[in-house]
Amino acid sequence: MTKPKIAFNWASSCGGCEIAIFELGAKLVDVASKVDIVFWPAICDYKYSDLEAMPDKSVDVTFFNGAIQNSDNEHAAKLLRAKSKTLVAFGACAYCGGIPSLANTTSKKKIFDSSYIETPTTVNPQRTLPQPIVQVPEGELTLPEFYNTVRTLDQTVDVDYYVPGCPPVGEQVGKVINQFIEGPLPSKGAVLGASEKSLCHECKRVKTERKITKLVRTYQTIPDAEKCLLEQGIICVGPATRGGCGSICLDANMPCRGCYGPLSNVIDQGAKMLSALSSIFDAESEEDIQKLADSVADPIGTFYRFSLARSLMRRTKP
Amino acid sequence: MVICLTERFEPKIVGFLCRWCAYTGADLAGTSRIKYPPNVNPIRVNCSGRVDPTFVLKALSAGADGVLIAGCHPGDCHYTNGNVKTIRRFKVLQKMLDQFGIERERVRLEWVSASEGERYARIVESMTEEIRALGPLNWKSIVEVTA
Numbered sequence: 001m002t003k004p005k006i007a008f009n010w011a012s013s014c015g016g017c018e019i020a021i022f023e024l025g026a027k028l029v030d031v032a033s034k035v036d037i038v039f040w041p042a043i044c045d046y047k048y049s050d051l052e053a054m055p056d057k058s059v060d061v062t063f064f065n066g067a068i069q070n071s072d073n074e075h076a077a078k079l080l081r082a083k084s085k086t087l088v089a090f091g092a093c094a095y096c097g098g099i100p101s102l103a104n105t106t107s108k109k110k111i112f113d114s115s116y117i118e119t120p121t122t123v124n125p126q127r128t129l130p131q132p133i134v135q136v137p138e139g140e141l142t143l144p145e146f147y148n149t150v151r152t153l154d155q156t157v158d159v160d161y162y163v164p165g166c167p168p169v170g171e172q173v174g175k176v177i178n179q180f181i182e183g184p185l186p187s188k189g190a191v192l193g194a195s196e197k198s199l200c201h202e203c204k205r206v207k208t209e210r211k212i213t214k215l216v217r218t219y220q221t222i223p224d225a226e227k228c229l230l231e232q233g234i235i236c237v238g239p240a241t242r243g244g245c246g247s248i249c250l251d252a253n254m255p256c257r258g259c260y261g262p263l264s265n266v267i268d269q270g271a272k273m274l275s276a277l278s279s280i281f282d283a284e285s286e287e288d289i290q291k292l293a294d295s296v297a298d299p300i301g302t303f304y305r306f307s308l309a310r311s312l313m314r315r316t317k318p
Numbered sequence: 319m320v321i322c323l324t325e326r327f328e329p330k331i332v333g334f335l336c337r338w339c340a341y342t343g344a345d346l347a348g349t350s351r352i353k354y355p356p357n358v359n360p361i362r363v364n365c366s367g368r369v370d371p372t373f374v375l376k377a378l379s380a381g382a383d384g385v386l387i388a389g390c391h392p393g394d395c396h397y398t399n400g401n402v403k404t405i406r407r408f409k410v411l412q413k414m415l416d417q418f419g420i421e422r423e424r425v426r427l428e429w430v431s432a433s434e435g436e437r438y439a440r441i442v443e444s445m446t447e448e449i450r451a452l453g454p455l456n457w458k459s460i461v462e463v464t465a
Contacts, residue, residue: 105417148463271371274414278406286392286405293409300417312375314461317419 004060004181007039007051008090009080011066011073012100012150016167017091018042018065023170024177031174034181039080051079059083061180063090063163067100067309068151071132072144081157086180088192092166094153095191096261096269097309099166101150104308104315105300108148148318152309162191166259166306169245191264194244198263199256203238203247205229211282215295218255229255230280235302240266240273259306268312270303329383329449331442333358334373336366338396339431340388346435354439355446358386365389366427367400371411374425379457384424384449386441391429401429423448424455 010018024031038059039046062084068074081087092098103111112129116122132145153159163176172193179185179192186192195202207228216233223229229236229250236255238247242263249256262269277296283289296302304311335341341362347354363369366389374385387404395401408427415425426445430438 149461268372268375270414271375274371274410275407278410279403281406283406284402289402289406289409293406293413296410296413298417299410299414303414312372312379313418313457314379316417317460318463 003034003036005038005058006035006180007037007059007062007080007084008042009039009062009064009066009076010042011064011076011094011153012069013066013091013093013098015042017093020091020165020167020170020173021063024174025170027174031177031181048076048079051083054083056082057085059085061086061088063088064094064153065091065167067093067097068147068153068156069100069103070144070146074156075144077153077156086160087153087157088161088163088176089153089159090163091168092164092259092261092306095162095164095310096307097150097152098259098306101152101307101309102301102305103150106316107318108146112146149315150309155309160188161185162189163193164191164242164260165194165245168193169248171246172244191242191261194242194260196264197243199238199241199243199245199247199250199260202243203228203250203256205250207231210280212280213282213292215292217297223253225253230277235277235296237269237273237303237305239276240269240303257305258303261307261310269307270300270311273303274299327450327454329357329446329454330381331358331384331386331445331449332377332382333360333386333388333442334363334366334369335360335386335430336368336389336396336401337362337364339390339394339429340366340438342432343388343430343434343438346432347439348435350435352435352439354442357446357449358442365395365397365400365404367395367397367403369404369407371407371414374411378420378424378455379461381456381458383452383455384426384445386426386428386445388428388430388438388441391431394431420455421452423452 039051062080068077089095093100116129117124117127130143132143134141176193205228206226210231212233214233223232223234234255237258238256241256241258242260245260266272281292283292335344344360366387369387377385389401389404392401428441
């Protein structure tokens with residue numbers, strides 16, 4: 001039997017998903033003996049031309065991490081789609097947009113202004129900004145074009161499976177890779193390496209009747225390590241987030257921020273969290289409710305921290 | 319194609335009306351033959367508390383110019399306090415819609431009792447005029463701008 005051919009790619013993301021694969025540790029050697037790695041720019045010097053030289057559909061599985069924020073990301077997505085039998089959106093960015101899609105709360109212009117002009121450590125009197133094409137005496141220089149709106153992988157090309165997480169936890173990565181080597185695989189569109197229940201189901205904290213009179217932010221308190229964080233007034237996105245990570249943030253006394261994305265049948269993770277949070281407000285009068293609502297510091301950043309590109313609105317109005 | 323430049327912009331408004339008060343109020347406006355703009359597409363829900371924020375976002379992202387949520391007056395809820403739950407959600411939703419850049423006039427929460435046909439008609443009228451003044455929302459075009 002020929003070994004399955006596997007590719008990995010890194011688009012608009014931090015690189016944490018690559019590290020998640022290394023979390024397999026010694027097992028990675030085992031995996032590497034069972035598969036042929038044909039493309040993995042993060043660890044070896046692969047070029048697009050290597051990929052272009054391969055026949056279409058010759059890669060069995062591609063694990064694609066990162067959102068689509070520029071023309072290079074889009075090119076990689078299209079190229080890998082053409083060359084792969086199965087394309088997996090690996091990690092929160094490829095699946096839901098992830099942290100990079102919070103750029104959708106601003107615009108390309110504002111991002112460029114703050115990165116290349118306004119930051120105190122920048123000296124740029126000519127206000128030079130990155131250009132897709134620049135003519136220099138030596139010839140033409142090109143850069144990928146930066147997009148105004150960050151997209152998920154499946155808003156760019158057809159995707160077969162999704163693996164959530166920022167990054168996907170090591171244990172689940174091992175299981176998912178094994179699933180591709182040994183099978184069986186679920187039907188197309190399934191979310192792999194995660195649970196079908198919300199994080200609250202696997203969270204070990206004690207939950208009683210939830211009612212809160214005020215919100216507290218994590219920097220203002222050291223929470224009780226046994227009690228549900230929402231009951232302590234800390235916004236924990238667990239109720240609206242898919243489980244399967246092992247509630248590692250909760251074990252470290254930090255609230256869930258929602259990196260495993262929405263549950264099946266949920267269209268919009270943020271809307272569900274907004275609903276879950278406001279339903280535990282202990283306030284009857286419009287005035288008291290308003291006070292509590294005002295204390296939600298950053299609704300988009302809190303409810304859509306990892307899923308703005310996959311939400312219904314997808315971005316803010318510029 | 320002939321484009322008539324004098325044609326008025328007609329806002330598309332999705333109305334989530336609670337079956338016990340607001341929907342009955344809208345019915346009364348009709349049976350009483352009260353004149354009001356035809357811009358609200360009513361959707362009957364059992365309680366305004368049934369209106370998941372997802373519904374509002376879905377309507378706005380799919381092409382609606384505004385969303386009206388209407389239920390029983392506080393204290394009169396058929397399910398005792400469903401409409402208080404609506405207020406709790408709505409206040410946070412409003413704050414989030416501000417961040418999305420959606421004007422407050424586009425998404426309204428109103429109380430209409432079963433006997434307030436006239437009030438329903440006036441709410442629809444004022445909402446339609448306010449949104450007409452704002453112009454179309456056209457959310458798809460906002461998402462699609464890539465440059």
